[in-house]
Amino acid sequence: MKLSRLALLSVFALASAPSWAESVVTVYSIDGLHDGDNSWYQVQFDAFTKATGITVRYVEGGGGVVVERLAKERTNPQADVLVTAPPFIQRAAAEKLLANFNTDAASAIPDANNLYSPLVKNYLSFIYNSKLLKTAPASWQDLLDGKFKNKLQYSTPGQAADGTAVMLQAFHSFGQ
Numbered sequence: 468m469k470l471s472r473l474a475l476l477s478v479f480a481l482a483s484a485p486s487w488a489e490s491v492v493t494v495y496s497i498d499g500l501h502d503g504d505n506s507w508y509q510v511q512f513d514a515f516t517k518a519t520g521i522t523v524r525y526v527e528g529g530g531g532v533v534v535e536r537l538a539k540e541r542t543n544p545q546a547d548v549l550v551t552a553p554p555f556i557q558r559a560a561a562e563k564l565l566a567n568f569n570t571d572a573a574s575a576i577p578d579a580n581n582l583y584s585p586l587v588k589n590y591l592s593f594i595y596n597s598k599l600l601k602t603a604p605a606s607w608q609d610l611l612d613g614k615f616k617n618k619l620q621y622s623t624p625g626q627a628a629d630g631t632a633v634m635l636q637a638f639h640s641f642g643q
Contacts, residue, residue, distance in 0.1 A: 493524040495533040496550040497628055501525060530555040530628030537564045549583075552628030554635075556583050589629070591636055607640045 492515075501508040512523040526546070528536065534555045537546060541564065549559065559565050565582040573579040576586070595603050604610050610619060622630030 490520060491522045491524050492547045493526065493545055494548040494550065495536065495546040496525065496527045496548075497530045497533060497552055497555075498527045500550065501527060529623070529626035529630075531558075531626045531631070534559045534564065538562060550586075552589060552632075554631060555628055559583075589632070591632060607637055 494512075496508070500506070503509065508525070512525070516522055526533070526536075530551045533546075533549065533551055537544070537549065537559060540546070549556075549565070551559070560582045567581045569581055573584045576584045578585050593604070597603075604612075604615070621633045622628075624630040624634040
């Protein structure tokens with residue numbers, strides 16, 4: 468395991484020296500990325516702990532929830548690392564919740580800056596059950612059909628990054 472892979476996770480670092488002094492690093496993360504012992508996160512956390520002796524404390528919530536928690540903890544930061552998604556990472560940067568952090572690993576990542584570096588690109592997709600629906604909706608307008616009332620589901624905008632992305636894309640698609 469190369470530490471450079473771990474550095475990618477660390478590019479979201481926040482100023483919180485007390486956690487490092489206690490040999491614990493606290494990661495605030497968007498939910499849905501850590502699903503147990505065999506998850507990518509757990510493999511990285513275990514390798515990081517093995518290489519450094521520093522334990523990882525993991526806290527998860529919706530993309531907006533973890534940034535809101537940072538804002539509430541502004542005068543007493545508890546997190547060392549933040550993993551979230553647009554538009555919440557931009558909000559954290561605009562509200563000066565992130566500390567400057569430079570790493571050689573970030574230079575290989577497109578759109579990286581001294582506050583955060585993107586790790587992945589997310590793409591909006593829809594899933595439907597072809598056994599229940601013969602023809603998939605082909606547009607946002609199709610989703611407004613009454614037959615879909617109370618049958619569509621997505622994450623809560625403002626709390627979850629993917630729910631916010633769906634809402635913003637719908638607004639954009641309808642010209643708002």
